[in-house]
Amino acid sequence: xxxxxxxxGGVVQPGRxxxxxxxxxxxxxxxxxxHWVRRAPGKGLEWVAVMSYDGTRxxxxxxxxxxxxxxxxxxxxxxxxxxNSLRPEDTAVHYCATEGxxxxxxxxxxxxxxxxxxxxxxxxxxx
Amino acid sequence: EIVLTQxxxxxxxxxxxxxxxxxxxxxxxxxNYLAWYQQRPGxxxxxxxxxxxxxxxxxxxxxSGSGSGTDFTLxxxxxxxxxxxxxxxxxxxxxxxxxxxxxxxxxxx
Numbered sequence: 001x002x003x004x005x006x007x008x009g010g011v012v013q014p015g016r017x018x019x020x021x022x023x024x025x026x027x028x029x030x031x032x033x034x035h036w037v038r039r040a041p042g043k044g045l046e047w048v049a050v051m052s053y054d055g056t057r058x059x060x061x062x063x064x065x066x067x068x069x070x071x072x073x074x075x076x077x078x079x080x081x082x083x084n085s086l087r088p089e090d091t092a093v094h095y096c097a098t099e100g101x102x103x104x105x106x107x108x109x110x111x112x113x114x115x116x117x118x119x120x121x122x123x124x125x126x127x
Numbered sequence: 128e129i130v131l132t133q134x135x136x137x138x139x140x141x142x143x144x145x146x147x148x149x150x151x152x153x154x155x156x157x158x159n160y161l162a163w164y165q166q167r168p169g170x171x172x173x174x175x176x177x178x179x180x181x182x183x184x185x186x187x188x189x190x191s192g193s194g195s196g197t198d199f200t201l202x203x204x205x206x207x208x209x210x211x212x213x214x215x216x217x218x219x220x221x222x223x224x225x226x227x228x229x230x231x232x233x234x235x236x
Binding site (some may be wrong): 035037045046059095097102105111113118119 | 159160162164166170171172173174177178181183213215219223225226227228229230
């Protein structure tokens with residue numbers, strides 16, 4: 001079945017780095033754009049970054065731009081999030097998710113939503 | 128930047144009752160780009176609705192979405208115990224490309 005498993009979370013001091021991984025199985029990973037989304041304690045969901053199926057396009061939330069880098073290895077069915085210059089406000093459960101596939105407008109336009117989600121990995125930034 | 132505002136912040140209802148959750152955009156949006164998610168405590172979010180009104184695979188038909196322009200609604204016709212959770216709307220736009228509302232907590236009365 002379709003499965004996403006995040007790893008790499010942990011406790012880290014402010015200013016340090018962490019690399020998250022998301023291992024995909026049960027579907028053709030290289031066909032799907034992939035997201036990172038996070039939820040800080042006591043707060044709502046925050047979209048972090050998205051990468052196209054082939055890795056050529058990526059977009060970031062303003063809150064992480066210049067500090068985080070999304071990447072993927074389609075040969076290993078794995079998505080990554082390199083997190084540098086971490087701040088206490090980056091403390092959150094980080095989820096990876098597939099972009100949903102579907103079209104409207106006689107197939108001319110794609111829907112854009114997060115379809116399958118992993119269970120998340122927790123990042124805590126604290127001194 | 129388009130802001131999504133969900134209301135109410137918390138909704139207290141009993142099993143069997145009807146729930147109506149609102150998501151309002153700060154400007155008119157394409158309804159095809161509006162989705163709803165459910166997040167139960169300790170679990171990952173789950174896609175419920177995409178394209179404002181299309182149910183995702185496996186979602187019970189007591190969940191329905193509607194709306195256009197700036198006002199969107201998620202309706203749960205008869206609440207089951209497992210429906211008590213936090214619900215988020217999400218929009219695909221230009222900058223940032225993806226935005227979530229702040230969430231509505233649906234709690235047992």
